[in-house]
Amino acid sequence: MKIFLTWLISALALLISAWLIPGVYITGFGSALLAALILGAINAIIRPILIILTLPINILTLGLFTLVINALMVALAAYVLPGFSIANFGVAIIFSIILMIITSIMQSLIKEKGNSSK
Numbered sequence: 001m002k003i004f005l006t007w008l009i010s011a012l013a014l015l016i017s018a019w020l021i022p023g024v025y026i027t028g029f030g031s032a033l034l035a036a037l038i039l040g041a042i043n044a045i046i047r048p049i050l051i052i053l054t055l056p057i058n059i060l061t062l063g064l065f066t067l068v069i070n071a072l073m074v075a076l077a078a079y080v081l082p083g084f085s086i087a088n089f090g091v092a093i094i095f096s097i098i099l100m101i102i103t104s105i106m107q108s109l110i111k112e113k114g115n116s117s118k
Contacts, residue, residue, distance in 0.1 A: 005110065006107075007033070007036055007037065007040070008033075009103065009106045009107060009110065010036035010039070010040065010103060011029065011032040011033045011035070011036040012032070012106065013099055013102040013103040013106055014026060014032045014035055014036055014039075014084075014099065015029065015032045016102050017095055017098045017099045017102055018032075018095075020098060021091060021094055021095050021098060022087075022091075023086065023087030023088065023091035023095075024085070024086050024087070024091060024095050025084070025085045025086075026083060026084050027083035027084075028083065030083070031081065031083030031084055032084075034081060034083070034084075035077055035078075035081050035083070035084045038077045038080055038081055039073065039074065039077045042073050042076055042077055043073055046073065046076070047069060047070075047073055050069050050072070051066070051069060054069065067093055067096065067097065068093070070093075070096040070097075070100070071089060071092040071093040071095075071096045072092075073096075074086065074092050074095055074096045074099070075089065075092045078092070
């Protein structure tokens, strides 16, 4: 159940982020669900490898290069999925930052609601 809720939150966060940022297009909620699934798979498989390979650059930039890696993961998901597109790499960086913020807020709201009922 928790995985399903996380998947829905990610899809909703994708839709909200696409609505906020010009240059990001998601055709509908079905595409957002598929994009959340693909982005989750990419982040689980490819992102850790890139983080390890770029560790020296990440240390030199005090972790800011992780933003570039996140934007690459979003751009890869947009490249793979037909209903999800991003105008350019700058938009991908902004989109990944906004997506991270919105997802964190939504996750904390769900967590707080779950804790208050105990």
